[in-house]
Amino acid sequence: MATNKRTTPIISNPVLIDRVLGNIQTGLMDNVDWLDVAFGRAQRIAKVIQGKRYYTPNVYASGTEWRGDNDYIDVSPDANIGNFSFFWIDDPQTVGWVPKEQSEIKAPFSLIVWFDLRKVYPGQLNNRNTEALKNEILTVLNGGFWLKDGTIVINRIYELAENVYRGFTLDEIDNQFLMHPFGGFRFEGVLSVNQPCNI
Numbered sequence: 001m002a003t004n005k006r007t008t009p010i011i012s013n014p015v016l017i018d019r020v021l022g023n024i025q026t027g028l029m030d031n032v033d034w035l036d037v038a039f040g041r042a043q044r045i046a047k048v049i050q051g052k053r054y055y056t057p058n059v060y061a062s063g064t065e066w067r068g069d070n071d072y073i074d075v076s077p078d079a080n081i082g083n084f085s086f087f088w089i090d091d092p093q094t095v096g097w098v099p100k101e102q103s104e105i106k107a108p109f110s111l112i113v114w115f116d117l118r119k120v121y122p123g124q125l126n127n128r129n130t131e132a133l134k135n136e137i138l139t140v141l142n143g144g145f146w147l148k149d150g151t152i153v154i155n156r157i158y159e160l161a162e163n164v165y166r167g168f169t170l171d172e173i174d175n176q177f178l179m180h181p182f183g184g185f186r187f188e189g190v191l192s193v194n195q196p197c198n199i
Contacts, residue, residue, distance in 0.1 A: 039084060151192045
């Protein structure tokens with residue numbers, strides 16, 4: 001479902017990790033002008049095609065222009081979405097918890113970005129300057145001026161197709177989904193958020 005409108009579908013009343021993700025979504029949309037949609041956290045959904053089980057990343061999109069109530073959108077590489085990002089939160093989340101004191105929650109996370117270079121560099125069919133795009137996203141993430149509710153550390157970047165969508169089976173998709181004019185990155189790190197004592 002294509003749209004010309006840039007959107008940031010942030011869940012209502014986000015808390016804990018979702019609060020940090022909402023900050024990052026807003027930071028990306030405010031500072032990366034070629035990004036069409038900054039989705040939140042994805043979930044792995046299983047589907048069976050011709051007797052084989054596939055796992056795809058899907059984001060909850062209830063009440064947005066993307067889907068109706070109680071529905072998910074597949075965020076596998078798809079030119080119909082536009083240039084987009086989404087998050088994957090790995091297990092386990094570690095909790096530094098002390099009764100009646102502020103606790104800290106840490107989680108390994110990935111920011112996955114997929115893009116069509118024809119939309120990034122209009123009229124420049126042969127422009128594959130993906131390092132400039134990587135630098136642009138890193139600059140936003142490292143700036144952190146928009147991050148109000150936690151901290152993030154980026155410690156790895158992946159570019160190979162099998163690593164960008166690691167944990168998902170995309171065999172039913174053309175395995176050239178990161179070949180020109182398409183590209184993608186997986187920024188991996190740790191995010192932290194404090195949970196104040198509510199007593």
